[in-house]
Amino acid sequence: MPIFTLPNLPYSYDALEPHIDARTVEIHYDRHHRTYLNNLNASLEGNENIVTGKTIEEILANVEQVPTEIRQKVINQGGGYANHNLYWAQLSPNGGGFPTGKLAKAINEQFTDFNKFQEAVTNQAKTIFGSGYAWVVVDNASKKLEVMQTANQNSPLSVGKTPIMTIDVWEHAYYLKYQNLRPTHIDAIWKLFNWDQIGKFYEKALK
Numbered sequence: 016m017p018i019f020t021l022p023n024l025p026y027s028y029d030a031l032e033p034h035i036d037a038r039t040v041e042i043h044y045d046r047h048h049r050t051y052l053n054n055l056n057a058s059l060e061g062n063e064n065i066v067t068g069k070t071i072e073e074i075l076a077n078v079e080q081v082p083t084e085i086r087q088k089v090i091n092q093g094g095g096y097a098n099h100n101l102y103w104a105q106l107s108p109n110g111g112g113f114p115t116g117k118l119a120k121a122i123n124e125q126f127t128d129f130n131k132f133q134e135a136v137t138n139q140a141k142t143i144f145g146s147g148y149a150w151v152v153v154d155n156a157s158k159k160l161e162v163m164q165t166a167n168q169n170s171p172l173s174v175g176k177t178p179i180m181t182i183d184v185w186e187h188a189y190y191l192k193y194q195n196l197r198p199t200h201i202d203a204i205w206k207l208f209n210w211d212q213i214g215k216f217y218e219k220a221l222k
């Protein structure tokens with residue numbers, strides 16, 4: 016009985032065309048995301064007691080409580096699982112445009128305007144060396160929006176931040192279509208952000 020399961024992709028493989036091609040979505044979701052999940056469940060075999068009843072987010076936020084012998088596996092595979100759960104949920108074939116409501120207000124207050132915000136997030140994504148993610152997070156203490164980057168599959172949850180939006184810059188996220196042109200992919204993904212959903216993540220992170 017697996018502890019964690021793969022969330023359904025909320026659209027078809029070709030729904031994010033032309034910005035993200037169908038083959039990339041299929042491989043990214045059905046192989047990469049699924050493999051992180053399977054590896055996470057495998058790494059937890061025999062340690063079910065420490066995770067039963069907890070979300071992957073709760074586990075990553077308290078990762079120092081995971082036994083040392085499996086901790087790095089949970090950081091890598093659990094991070095890969097959780098990061099991709101957020102990644103797919105925040106995208107939509109009907110995405111793009113601008114945030115509204117409380118999220119829009121916070122962006123304007125903290126980043127001056129949407130363009131400055133977009134520039135800050137894009138800059139985080141474009142300056143990652145190697146594999147990792149750019150993030151928009153809510154700091155759990157100050158409740159302020161922040162932008163940041165993490166390497167590998169490290170989650171902002173493990174450093175006191177709640178992620179609400181992300182750009183995956185691992186090569187598997189774009190290489191079939193964009194090859195070495197990572198910056199072009201980063202610019203294109205803005206056409207896909209589901210601001211209604213990201214706004215809900217934001218309001219949940221404030222609680």
Ligand code: MN
Binds near residue numbers: 043185187188
């Ligand atoms: Mn990925």
